[in-house]
Amino acid sequence: MSNESSRLQLTGGQQRRVVRERLYRWILFLCAALxxxxxxxxxxxxxxxxxQFFEMVHPVEFxxxxxxxxxxxxxxxLPLVTGTVLVTAVAAVIAxxxxxxxxxxxxxxxxDRARAVLKPGLEILAGIPTVVYGYLALVYLTPFLRTLGIELGTFNVLSASIMVGVMIIPMVSSLSEDAMSAVPDALREAGYALGGTKYDVSTGVVIPAAVSGIFASFILALSRAxxxxxxxxxxxxxxxKMLDLTNPTASLTESGQTMTSAMVQAVTSDVGAQSPTYKSMFALGLTLFAITFLMNYLSNRISERYREEYQ
Incomplete structure (x- = not known):
């Protein structure tokens, strides 16, 4: 009698576990599907x-x-695209x-002690609201650059680009550090065994082994920029303004506009919801999405191409 009851309890417990696993599977699937x-x-x-916008404005003209x-x-x-590219390029040079x-x-x-202090500090830097960065660029960075002899307008591309670069530094450093930490210690030990210094091992072994993760951090940070x-x-x-290809540095000292700021201007302007100006916000958003999607796709392809697998 006791053997039969124990078998029933085991069977019932197993059935409950199966039901719970199926429930968890569907919940997690719904999270992914959402x-x-x-x-x-x-x-x-x-x-x-x-x-609807392209019905009012020809795509070729746009x-x-x-x-x-x-x-x-x-x-x-094109002026918005070149402004966006210029800001992103300067930010990348910094970040x-x-x-x-x-x-x-x-x-x-x-x-370990320094890492415990510095890495959370970098992550806190990533949590600073971007409006604070914009305020610092306008009120402090632009006057400081003027003291260095750089002639800048009140609004200029250079200050904005520098602050965007500072903003994405934590993303580059944190993701790159995670990729480097994932490199097996055996590779480092092999480098030291061959007589390499810490600098030689870092630049000649660790960075090449983690290049796929480092490159992925670049693309994600630039997409954020x-x-x-x-x-x-x-x-x-x-x-x-269109980028002056004959003198691109001159464009840094003047004001400009990116696609995102043009979207803000379109949605906050006093225009009707069916006007081309309002609808241009969606065309810009779709264009921006296409650019970031392409960048992330290329990032995944390159990461797969150069990813190192270790046993």
Whole structure:
């Protein structure tokens, strides 16, 4: 009698575990599906209104035009694209070397005590509101650069780009440090056994082994820089200008506009919901989404190409 009751209890307990596992599986599936659903919904919402915009403004005019003046219904996106690219490029020049250098120090040189202080400090830097960065760029950074002899307007691309670069440093350093920490110690020990110094091992062994993760951090950080809004609105201004390819440094000292700030201007302007100016916000958003999607796709492809697998 006792053997039969114990078998029933074991069978009942196993059935309950199976039911719980199925329930957990469906809950986790719904969480994953929800994120996909939200992404698809955003793209569809952008596409629907973007199509309405392109019914009023020809796509060729939008993608090849060199003038963005909404009051005159001139919607050439190239000045906004070049402004976005310029800000992102300068930010990358600042964030990539500093971020990778910080990651190498945290991963290879820093003691446990120093790492316990520095890494949370970098992560706190990532949590500072971007409006604070914009305020610092406008009120403090621009006057400081003027004292160095750089002639800058009140609103300029250089100050905004520097602050965007500072903002994405924590992302580059944290993700790169995680990639470097994942490199097996056996590779480091092999480098030291061959007579390499810590610098030789860091630059010749660890960084090449973690290059896929480091590159992924670059792309994610640059995608974040492309989508930045408040810093460029406050420090860069709202005057779209084409990049002067003959003298690109001159464009840094003047005001400009990015795609994100143009979207803010479109949604806050006093226009009707069916006007081309309002609908341009969705065309810009779809264009911005396409750019960031392409960057992330290339990042994944390159990471897969150069990813190192260790047993």
């Amino acid at each position: 994120s996909v659903f939200v992404t698809v919904s955003i793209v569809v919402a952008l596409a629907v209104d973007a199509v 993608f090849t035009g060199t003038t963005w003046i909404t009051n005159r219904e001139q919607f050439g996106v 990539v070397p500093v971020g990778v250098g910080a990651a190498v120090y945290l991963s290879e040189y820093a003691s 492309i989508g930045e809004t408040m810093i460029v609105v406050m420090a860069m201004g709202l005057r779209p």
